[in-house]
Amino acid sequence: MADFNISGHMKIKTLKKNFKEQFGSNIRVYNGVKFASDDDTVGKIAKKTVKRGEDVTAHGRTKVGNFEEQMSKIYGIKIQVATRDDSELVGNDISLTQSGKI
Numbered sequence: 447m448a449d450f451n452i453s454g455h456m457k458i459k460t461l462k463k464n465f466k467e468q469f470g471s472n473i474r475v476y477n478g479v480k481f482a483s484d485d486d487t488v489g490k491i492a493k494k495t496v497k498r499g500e501d502v503t504a505h506g507r508t509k510v511g512n513f514e515e516q517m518s519k520i521y522g523i524k525i526q527v528a529t530r531d532d533s534e535l536v537g538n539d540i541s542l543t544q545s546g547k548i
Contacts, residue, residue: 450542452502454489454521458482469506470546472532476524493522510545511538 450468452461458475462484465473475482477491502520504513510527517525526535529548536545 450504452488452517454487454492454501456488457484458486458488458491459484461488469542470530471536471542471548472528472530474526474528474532474535476526482523488521488523491523494520504542506541506543508542509538510536510540510542513542514538 450465461475462473465471475491477483477486482491502513502516504516514525514527517523527542527545528535530546536548540548
């Protein structure tokens with residue numbers, strides 16, 4: 447499975463679409479306490495300065511909790527991984543690939 451890459455210039459709608467295609471589950475992206483606008487970029491909602499070349503990557507074996515923590519650490523963005531139908535959040539101790547099977 448190829449790496450999943452996120453960069454500061456990526457639009458939120460593209461991030462969510464690519465995540466769903468790669469892992470089968472949904473990603474909820476927040477701008478503060480509200481959902482981020484699909485037209486915003488990752489860099490625009492980032493609470494930290496995004497340095498050139500400082501991108502987040504993940505693969506199928508990455509644990510959900512580690513991925514969410516990496517997004518917070520690198521970009522200062524809160525995300526949550528949700529089930530395929532986006533009805534509930536998945537546990538932090540499963541892999542991103544497993545999250546798409548729930």
